[in-house]
Amino acid sequence: MSSIQKAIVAGVIATFAAPALADGHLSLEGKTIGVAVVGTQHFWDREAFNGATSTVEELGGTVVPVDGGRDNQVHADNHDILLNNGVDAVISILGDGAVEPKFEALQEAGIPVFTVDHPSPFAINNTTSDxxxxxxxxxxxxxxxxxxxxxxxxxxxxxxxxxxxxxxxxxxxxxxxxxxxxxxxxxxxxxxxxxxxxxxxxxxxxxxxxxxxxxxxxxxxxxxxxxxxxxxxxxxxxxxxxxxxxxxxxxxxxxxxxxxxxxxxxxxxxxQPNVIGSTSAMNVARHFAGEELLPQTYVDVVPxxxxxxxxxxxxxxxxxxxx
Missing domain, CATH: 3.40.50.2300 (Response regulator)
Known part of the structure; x- marks a missing residue:
């Protein structure tokens, strides 16, 4: 990540975290967060994945990463791995309808799901561009x-x-x-x-x-x-x-x-895929801090x-x- 990208991510963290940090609540310390990405071959997917994983770690959490290799069914099945690992939350990046029953199973197990570029009725929040x-x-x-x-x-x-x-x-x-x-x-x-x-x-x-x-x-x-x-x-x-x-x-x-x-x-x-992934991870921390999230979080684009x-x-x- 370049110095400018790090500064952007730091700004995202400051923007979303300031109120909760003042009370000492916003952290992923002791939390294990599954991060499932459809693939990392494409720049966008890889950057979103990197933004999510690095921010989870910056907030003190442990990442369990799974990569679908750009196969939507493999990506969906990887959520079973996260379910069986008993993670505290899941960030899921992209994917098609095959992930929906996996999200439902995670929800039923009490594991909150946060999505990137994939609105779902089983997700707490979806972070995306407009x-x-x-x-x-x-x-x-x-x-x-x-x-x-x-x-x-x-x-x-x-x-x-x-x-x-x-x-x-x-x-x-x-x-x-x-x-x-x-x-x-x-x-x-x-x-x-x-x-x-x-x-x-x-x-x-x-x-x-x-x-x-x-x-x-x-x-x-x-x-x-x-x-x-x-x-x-x-x-x-x-x-x-x-x-x-x-x-x-x-x-x-x-x-x-x-x-x-x-x-x-x-x-x-x-x-800004790196910022999108980072923002999703911040939303996980906000959720655990007791904040109520909107269904969609939009990250700015650059025409x-x-x-x-x-x-x-x-x-x-x-x-x-x-x-």
Whole structure:
């Protein structure tokens, strides 16, 4: 974790902990906290996991980590391990509907569940970015970038499978209803999670063969931004950098691409996954301190519109300097 990221986490701890610390109550000392993550291959997942585990330890707790290897069923079954270990609470990061019966079993055993990017009726609290804001913001940025008209392709594999993806892509589509001259090309594209950049590159090359120069204006990745890496590669390989790219997540690798001169990658919304994970761990401590939590805790995002904002966001988020 960079010094800037540590400072951000310290600020989160100070913000959420100050009232309880004054009374000496906010601590995870003596508590064992299970942290289940769907996988750590992707930057976002790994950073959320690191934020949660490091903050539990900073507050004196013991972490029992389990990693699903990006297999949703393995991730769900890992909650059985935490249940059998008798942890005091569980932080669960991402996952699909397979985790719900596991959450219910934990709840019935008296083990409180705290989720990250996965609202659940069996969770005390879900910590997340404002996915509604993310979807509407990237919709406006993309529409403005292509002058409010043209043909747009979308990579949208997970709208029906993951609630956060449904919100983000659904709100992007909702914004585009205000632009009757923007057409979403059918059928929509479906990226694979495994090796997403290469999979998206191959699909983009095929798409470009169907839509010659002047017949395609933008490509949007509806839920995250790793496929956008491959999309940009395909555009650069074919000299089609007039086709603009937008996506969501704003990790360091994609912000670096946006910061390049002449990049077709023009808009993104950067999240703070490390802070999200840290905030979830803080909410566990607040719960044990007797505080009543709201069902949702939202962590700020950083809209990124164009090269200059990509450079600024990269530094603001603690990834270093691109200048």
């Amino acid at each position: 996915n509604y804001y993310m979807g509407t913001t990237i919709g406006r940025y993309m529409a403005d970038a292509i002058g409010g008209e043209g043909k747009v392709a979308v990579f949208n594999a997970f709208e029906g499978a993951l609630r956060i993806c449904g919100i983000r892509t659904g709100l992007w589509k909702y914004v585009l209803q205000d632009y009757p001259n923007i057409e979403i090309i059918q059928p929509e594209l479906a990226e694979e999670f495994a090796n997403a950049p290469e999979n998206a590159r191959i699909q983009t090359l095929d798409l470009l063969s169907q839509y010659p120069e002047g017949e395609l204006d933008a490509i949007h990745v509806g839920c995250w931004d790793q496929p956008a890496i491959g999309v940009v590669q395909a555009l650069e390989e074919t000299g089609r950098t007039d086709v603009l790219v937008t996506a969501l997540d704003g990790g360091p690798d994609t912000l670096e691409i946006m910061a390049e001169d002449g990049s077709p990658f023009v808009a993104n919304v950067a999240q 990124v519109n164009g090269q200059a904002e990509a450079i600024a966001a990269y530094e603001q988020l603690g990834y270093g300097s691109l200048e």
